[in-house]
Amino acid sequence: MNVQKSFADTASGMPGSLYLVATPIGNLEDMTFRAIRTLKEVELIAAEDTRQTRKLLTHFEIGTRIVSYHEHNKRASGPELIRLLLEGQSIALVSDAGLPAISDPGADLVREAVENDIPVIPIPGANAALSALIMSGLPTERFLFAGFPPRERKSLLKWLKDMQAQKGTLLFYESPHRITKTLEVLQESLGDRSIACVRELTKRHEEAVRGRVSECIEWFAEHPPLGEFCIVVEGSEGIGASEQPIAAEWWSELSLDAHVAHYEEQYDRKEAIKLVAVDRGLPKRDVYNEVNR
Known part of the structure; x- marks a missing residue:
């Protein structure tokens, strides 16, 4: 059992707090006043990409010390950060862009902090998946964020099949050089659903391509995809029975x-x-x- 009161007065000898600070996903004006203040007040900033974060800190004139914490060094860096937190230091965790601990190793650090009764405090801000969802035109009442799809076709087919019956809207990320192949497998697995392919969120070339999967495939055949994408896919609840794929068994009549x-x-x-x-x-x-x- 773990009960956290984020804003209770802390006594001497208590652990510091781990702040999960959202950073802009493109437009620097999306940085919040609270995020800037927090990054200035903590003793240390743990960043997924220190070079990228230093640019942000320089822009907002933040001089806090920065250390690296990412997928490849988390086993060494994680315990050290936990030690510093237990000693009373407060640390801000940031990712390359958006909310930390979503599809990145920050989730491991949060889990370790919780296990050590260290307060974990979110500092909300920009998020690519939710931004894409609210501009997609697809239902927002219920949704599933699925992260990055597998690269291998066999794994991708299974991944999509597992989501076939999901009633809520589906959200996932994809790179420009893989999006067409992923959409083709998506159509094969889930049918020709309504989708939105959103790229370059909050940046100058922000764009949303909305339509059926087949229409988006045709669009990208004529307009080479650029930038990182968030794909928003209509859930099974929003499509008629006639549009549902027959349990991906299109081959059932074939020898x-x-x-x-x-x-x-x-x-x-x-x-x-x-x-x-x-x-x-x-x-x-x-x-x-x-x-x-």
């Missing part, structure tokens, strides 16, 4: 040979057999033996 032949239009035979095995939930060896009799 194994025909199923493999379908994928061979885009991939070599080895990859086609692997994809068929994923679709049907069969061992790859069984599919190979059957189609090579």
Whole structure:
């Protein structure tokens, strides 16, 4: 059991506080007065990318000492930060942009702080996923943030299949060089749903491409995608039964040979057999033996 009173008077010898400070996702004017004050008052700032954070601190004339805390050094840096917090120092945690501890190692530090009864205090601000959601035109009553999708097709198919029945709007991030392939698999797995592909949030080239998945694929074929994207996808509750994919079993009427032949239009035979095995939930060896009799 852990009960935190964030603004209770702290006595001597008590731990310091871990502040989770939101930073701008593009436009520096999105920095809050409270965030600036907090970064000035803490003893230390733990940053995911110290070079990026130093630019921000310089702009707002913040002279607080900065240290590195990221995915590759968290096992060494995390315990040291916890030690300093337990000694009474207050630390601000910042990510490259937006809210820390979302899809970054800050979540590990928060968990360790909670386990050590160290107060964890959020300093709210800009967030790319929620910004994309509220400008998407899709339902906002219920939503699921899913982070970054897997890169491998097999893992991506499973990832999307697990979200197939989600009633709320889906949110995830994607890079410009992968977005078209991800949208193609999305259409195959979830059907031709309404989506919004939002990029460069709060920056000069902010843009939202709204429409069906197929329409967005066509758009990006003619307009090469640039910048980091947040994809907002209509949940299953918002689409009619006729638009629902049939449990991703489009291949149910095909023989194994025909199923493999379908994928061979885009991939070599080895990859086609692997994809068929994923679709049907069969061992790859069984599919190979059957189609090579």
